[in-house]
Amino acid sequence: MSIEQLLPLVLLLPLIGGLINGVLGKRIPKVVAGSIATLAVALSFILSLTIFFQLDQAVEVNLFTMISFQDLTLNARLLADNLSIWMALIITGIGSLIHLFSMGYMSHDEGYRKFFTYLNLFIFSMLILVLGSNYFMLFFGWEGVGICSYLLIGFHYADEQKGFLNGMAARKAFIMNRVGDLGLLIGLFLLLNQFGTLEYAEIAAIATAEDFVRPEWMLFGITMCLFIGATGKSAQIPLFTWLPDAMAGPTPVSALIHAATMVTAGIFLTVRSNYLFEMAPATKDIMLYVGLATSVVAAFIALRQNDIKKVLAYSTVSQLGLLFVALGLGAYTAAMFHVTTHAFFKALLFLGSGSVIHAMSDEQDIRKMGGLKKFIPTTHLTFLIGTLAITGFPLLSGFFSKDEILGYAFADNVILYIVLMISVLMTAIYMFRLYFLTFHGEFRGTEEQRSHLHESPASMTIPLVVLAILSVLGGLLNLPGLFFHGPAHYMTHLFEHNVAGMNLIHTEHLPANTIMMLMVIAVISCLAVLVVSYNVYVKKQSLPKSDDQLVGWEKLSANKLYFDEIYNALFVKPIEWLSEKGYRFFEVVFLNGIVFGVAKGFETAGELVKKWESGRVNWYVLWMVFGIVGFIIYFLVKI
Amino acid sequence: MSTIEIIALVLGVLTIASALMVVLSMHPVRSVLYLIVTFFLISANYIMLNAQFLAIVNIVVYAGAIMVLFLFVLMLLNLSKDNEPRASSWMKLGASLAAGTLIIVLVAALKDAALLPGVEAVSGNTQGLVENLGQLLFTKYVLPFEVSSVLFIAAMVGAVLLSKKEKQIID
């Protein structure tokens, strides 16, 4: 089958799966529903793989034309080049693993089928986002994933204890995303104004042409607006507080949406528009600093979080900050590499935490865990691999991808490199803290929980194992050219081959000595943190303090640097006040006044007229006589 | 002024006076009697206008039959001056106003009616005589004449039905 035929299928299979589950869900048994959903995504993955191996030059598949005006043409068109297919592989591959995991994790849930419907719809939207050939399709998918994220975060909205909080978290995510989406939309308008089209290929052709006159301010505006959109979706400062709150959703949701796919949409957008960003160095600088700040701040907050999922959430925010630093430096391929490896190990970590939570009967506080490695060995092993990968343990995937970004940072500015290293160190600290507190030491939970501790079923452990293998081997995708020249820089060549604009980006190659030195520094720092953490948490058995014992910086960290409180005071309260006042004035006084006033007017008029019906015959005749007199006068005057 | 004129004037004034008494008298029986007097005076007017047949019919039908009917009902109801209902002053004011404007307007409307051209007064005022009226009635207007008998039957049936005492429905 040719690519033109396969590509729409890749897109449609999850949609069909979602529709089947949505319409027929209640009538088919749970296992069948879950299998349909998983199979749909898995088939999409296989088809994407087929396309990937067949792909040489970029292929466009036009589905239909949505709008065709004189100046505006919007097509539903799909683009298959290495970037979009790569993203599709990540989405469908990790997506199918997570579907498999959910079959086990959500097996006791009432809304099982609804869950899989939403998951499939999410995959569908995300695929539209990456496979679209123009910015409008991207925006469509962007909004679609926003909706699915809302639905999935607030999935347990009817829960007795936390249902309200779940709903609020979903709302917060949606509203914050919306703020970013406004930026994206304005960016789209500006793009249309400047280039007259939204198709990637056409814009790239215009922008990379030799004689293109650069409208500096317009390009700055466009790229800033696109970046604002990315800030919302990829949780950068100031729009990141929704991501930790989004952990209220079920764990597979956190793994899929908030680790591997949706949050990478911002990165994808930037890489897709690389030629635009290359022409706006100011935006790249802003991206760099915002990403840097986010990375450090989030890592700091994660140091003293005690909910296993919150630690991972802040870790995601921090890694996304790192990615934006990479983008700000122009290292697009390095960013995509880290996106890939991050997808592997972050999904692994989230699924692992899901397995832990499942074993602990829905307990999420690490202060109540400990010594779990005896009880849930497979989860323990895979979680360990994930932790090592994220901290950059030598030769695992995270090591290579982080090292590449650190290399670019060092080449740019040593101070930048140092600050980034601080963030990397903090990452290692909190991740090892998390790992040791959860799996080592004495069990600190209740007897009840201890009796229920058991390893997760195969449907949950198989994805963990697969992801662990990928986390280990993922580094092979874009090896630095230090040791081997053959398979090195696989991804770089891949993207330069047929993704617009990538072959025009020239980055400096560091001398081999510098690369070696950076590698050594990274290895030393990672191992050092590992040893120190082992000492603190295992040898000395140091436990996290309870909330009232925190001092100074710990308190700041544990309270998330009071971001939520600041936002509440700055934005939420004024808007609520404004809407209250608006309601009072407009609704109550104005509209109600008018509407009821009209009704009252009619009522009063009716009362007045009612007086005429006195029931007295004489009066009726009197008015009749007056009427006749009036008639006669009228005719007299006329004639 | 000639005799005719004086008689006509006197008759007119008397008619108006007695009509006023009909309306303004507080005793219902007296009102009825004044109305009978009014009918007689109107018949006299008819005779002045040489409508002989109508004058007699007026007396026989109106004063003779209808007024007697009124008197019967009046006796049945046994009304007297004491329980005569009175109108409110507002009503009286409004009524006077209405009546006044009505007179003015009607007179204004009709005063030029006499100037209609065309029909000359025939010599000899003979159309009111019985033969001539009868001629007209049985040739040109025979259909309404016959239909009016149907009207009478309807009125009779209606009157009888309405006045029957109803059986008590409530147990």
Add this chain to the structure above:
Amino acid sequence: MVLATMLESGVSLEFYVILATILFTIGVLGVLIRKNAIIILMSVELMLNAVNLLMVAFSTYHGAGDAQVFVFFIMVVAAAEATVGLSILVLLYRNRKTVDVGVFNKLKG
């Protein structure tokens, strides 16, 4: 027997117009002022007679007998109407023991 015509003796039509109008207005006055149903019915008869008078006057002054035939029919109708009206009045009296029209105000409001 032919009596002298009114035209020759100088009584104009306006005289009868005014007379009939005044009689009619008195009838209207009666309907408006009086609250006894019988008096109201009698005032209606008065109005009808005023109209009769006017029509006869016109008939004389224009020499056509058609108006007198019409007067004849008006009398027919008046008779029928008086009959039925009085029987309704009797029914009303039986119902409420009074003929005051102010009492029959159920259509009020």
